Amino acid sequence: MDKDKITLSHGSGGLHTKNLINDIFYKHFSNMMLLQGLDSAIFEGESGRFAFTTDSFAVKPIFFRGGDIGKLAVCGTVNDLSVAGAKPLYLSCGFIIEEGFLIEDLNRIAKSMASASEEAGVKIVTGDTKVVEKGSADGIFINTSGIGIVNKNYWMKKIIPGDEIIVTGTIAEHGTAIALDRYSIKAKGNFISDCAPINQIIGSLEAFMDSIKIMKDPTRGGIATALSEIADYANVSAHIFEENIPIRKEVNSINELLGIDPLYLACEGRAIIVADKEKSQEILSQIRQLDNGQNAQIIGHFQESKDGQVLVENYFGGKRILANMICDALPRIC
Amino acid sequence: MDKDKITLSHGSGGLHTKNLINDIFYKHFSNMMLLQGLDSAIFEGESGRFAFTTDSFAVKPIFFRGGDIGKLAVCGTVNDLSVAGAKPLYLSCGFIIEEGFLIEDLNRIAKSMASASEEAGVKIVTGDTKVVEKGSADGIFINTSGIGIVNKNYWMKKIIPGDEIIVTGTIAEHGTAIALDRYSIKAKGNFISDCAPINQIIGSLEAFMDSIKIMKDPTRGGIATALSEIADYANVSAHIFEENIPIRKEVNSINELLGIDPLYLACEGRAIIVADKEKSQEILSQIRQLDNGQNAQIIGHFQESKDGQVLVENYFGGKRILANMICDALPRIC
Numbered sequence: 001m002d003k004d005k006i007t008l009s010h011g012s013g014g015l016h017t018k019n020l021i022n023d024i025f026y027k028h029f030s031n032m033m034l035l036q037g038l039d040s041a042i043f044e045g046e047s048g049r050f051a052f053t054t055d056s057f058a059v060k061p062i063f064f065r066g067g068d069i070g071k072l073a074v075c076g077t078v079n080d081l082s083v084a085g086a087k088p089l090y091l092s093c094g095f096i097i098e099e100g101f102l103i104e105d106l107n108r109i110a111k112s113m114a115s116a117s118e119e120a121g122v123k124i125v126t127g128d129t130k131v132v133e134k135g136s137a138d139g140i141f142i143n144t145s146g147i148g149i150v151n152k153n154y155w156m157k158k159i160i161p162g163d164e165i166i167v168t169g170t171i172a173e174h175g176t177a178i179a180l181d182r183y184s185i186k187a188k189g190n191f192i193s194d195c196a197p198i199n200q201i202i203g204s205l206e207a208f209m210d211s212i213k214i215m216k217d218p219t220r221g222g223i224a225t226a227l228s229e230i231a232d233y234a235n236v237s238a239h240i241f242e243e244n245i246p247i248r249k250e251v252n253s254i255n256e257l258l259g260i261d262p263l264y265l266a267c268e269g270r271a272i273i274v275a276d277k278e279k280s281q282e283i284l285s286q287i288r289q290l291d292n293g294q295n296a297q298i299i300g301h302f303q304e305s306k307d308g309q310v311l312v313e314n315y316f317g318g319k320r321i322l323a324n325m326i327c328d329a330l331p332r333i334c
Numbered sequence: 335m336d337k338d339k340i341t342l343s344h345g346s347g348g349l350h351t352k353n354l355i356n357d358i359f360y361k362h363f364s365n366m367m368l369l370q371g372l373d374s375a376i377f378e379g380e381s382g383r384f385a386f387t388t389d390s391f392a393v394k395p396i397f398f399r400g401g402d403i404g405k406l407a408v409c410g411t412v413n414d415l416s417v418a419g420a421k422p423l424y425l426s427c428g429f430i431i432e433e434g435f436l437i438e439d440l441n442r443i444a445k446s447m448a449s450a451s452e453e454a455g456v457k458i459v460t461g462d463t464k465v466v467e468k469g470s471a472d473g474i475f476i477n478t479s480g481i482g483i484v485n486k487n488y489w490m491k492k493i494i495p496g497d498e499i500i501v502t503g504t505i506a507e508h509g510t511a512i513a514l515d516r517y518s519i520k521a522k523g524n525f526i527s528d529c530a531p532i533n534q535i536i537g538s539l540e541a542f543m544d545s546i547k548i549m550k551d552p553t554r555g556g557i558a559t560a561l562s563e564i565a566d567y568a569n570v571s572a573h574i575f576e577e578n579i580p581i582r583k584e585v586n587s588i589n590e591l592l593g594i595d596p597l598y599l600a601c602e603g604r605a606i607i608v609a610d611k612e613k614s615q616e617i618l619s620q621i622r623q624l625d626n627g628q629n630a631q632i633i634g635h636f637q638e639s640k641d642g643q644v645l646v647e648n649y650f651g652g653k654r655i656l657a658n659m660i661c662d663a664l665p666r667i668c
Contacts, residue, residue, distance in 0.1 A: 014662060043383070050377050052377065057464070084372065084376065132392050136392075145426050147384075220351075326346075327342075331342045
């Protein structure tokens with residue numbers, strides 16, 4: 001047995017599973033709830049509204065500039081809870097690992113999950129590990145589910161014409177980083193995934209919860225898909241302005257070269273926040289005070305029209321409709 | 335594009351993902367929380383102790399006598415919550431699907447999840463679907479996570495010598511069913527997985543919560559591993575009697591033939607309940623009143639000894655120690 005690699009017996013539920021849990025997961029994720037070693041984590045909850053979410057991650061490659069599948073799995077679920085208006089509290093993680101996977105890589109991923117959890121202020125409290133034969137999975141898949149407590153003052157509200165659309169930072173960086181690493185494209189410039197927890201930004205908006213209509217993290221399908229979903233859901237149209245969309249020059253250029261529309265590329269550390277126009281400037285100022293929010297922008301607004309369209313206006317006043325994404329240019333970005 | 339099969343675009347987060355969710359998941363899992371279509375499910379919780387658990391499922395084959403990966407995924411998480419003393423409430427499900435997977439099979443699995451959820455009285459309230467390229471996964475993997483509310487009168491208690499060990503039904507049936515189906519072994523007899531939710535049985539023990547010390551579902555590694563974990567955790571030894579262990583004749587015989595010790599084979603619809611000896615007979619009688627508990631037995635007790643061993647006594651008074659399982663005879667049973 002190769003001691004550097006995952007074997008089927010690591011997934012048997014027996015001695016080797018126990019060792020793996022002790023040596024890797026307990027070491028990195030150490031907290032009292034997890035260390036009880038029970039099949040369920042038990043926590044005390046105050047009465048209130050809870051948010052519950054799940055995401056499976058199959059990103060390719062598993063290590064990429066600016067992150068890895070572990071960081072992504074923690075941030076993805078933290079961010080889903082955050083845009084539901086919840087303070088993320090507890091995460092679970094379920095691993096499906098291919099036989100032969102390097103234990104060193106698993107260690108690196110667990111360490112990265114621990115560090116992202118610490119940054120986000122959440123605890124990984126329960127988990128599960130399965131191992132499948134060589135060729136039955138692509139290295140490693142991770143599921144994270146999460147529980148948070150919803151802010152007492154936050155409710156999704158009806159979007160009305162004039163409500164403004166804020167994006168909390170530069171877009172398309174996660175998708176671009178994955179594309180470059182997957183296809184080994186060499187390009188000058190600073191291409192790093194934006195993968196990060198966004199709960200600090202949203203948590204800082206406590207005073208504005210009354211004026212926030214809806215929030216969404218633009219992951220698969222990018223801001224185009226996120227806005228299209230909101231427009232569809234709320235029976236309005238979005239009107240955004242290219243000149244206001246924060247995007248780094250090199251990200252824009254490389255995607256032009258690749259023929260990919262960055263509006264459809266995933267962010268993994270950004271939120272779209274729809275807010276009452278009376279308060280949107282104040283909200284923007286607040287977001288910009290945070291490290292990860294300095295490039296936030298108001299990129300447009302909603303307008304009357306029940307067709308659920310997303311309209312982009314370019315620098316010259318030309319308009320185009322963003323079509324619903326049918327097939328992703330870049331699968332397996334999360 | 336083959337309309338009968340899953341394609342990468344079903345995992346893109348775009349139009350095809352939406353159609354898949356509408357046509358399959360919303361159709362089968364229909365409930366108000368899920369139908370809101372948000373990234374997180376929101377639920378009102380009373381203050382109290384919550385249980386939170388996760389499990390990933392990679393069973394092979396995905397359809398087997400007595401169940402399928404979907405039923406297993408629902409029951410597995412329902413049962414983990416149940417043995418934590420919790421009433422299971424909400425489940426999440428995360429799918430990782432291989433490109434080319436038959437949509438008909440996905441439909442069958444979703445239907446089976448819906449039916450198991452209904453039997454267990456839980457709701458699937460949030461989900462996620464990822465698709466990976468052909469060859470990057472083995473058909474389908476499912477993660478379910480779950481939340482339950484812990485019975486106010488249930489706490490794990492110190493096990494003392496004399497505490498008795500109840501198993502709620504015949505053992506090793508899930509593992510045996512998987513072995514026969516995986517290796518296409520033809521044998522006379524009724525070999526069906528015991529896969530089922532156990533929350534009704536545990537829920538019926540409300541009046542006995544004070545006398546129950548600990549509960550566990552003997553899945554991977556069977557009752558041997560479950561008892562070994564309890565003994566280890568509680569710093570005592572278990573002493574069980576072969577003649578009291580409920581096992582169907584054909585299950586015993588086929589495993590003798592295959593050279594597999596059924597004590598190490600998974601159950602997916604049974605619980606081990608450790609109870610105060612003053613109350614164990616009453617608890618047993620209560621369990622036997624339920625359909626799925628008719629074959630419940632007291633199989634032994636705990637005794638003084640800090641070595642955490644599990645001792646089996648056979649029909650002739652001979653004793654053997656059940657070793658910690660190192661390598662599973664049968665990987666991927668769940």
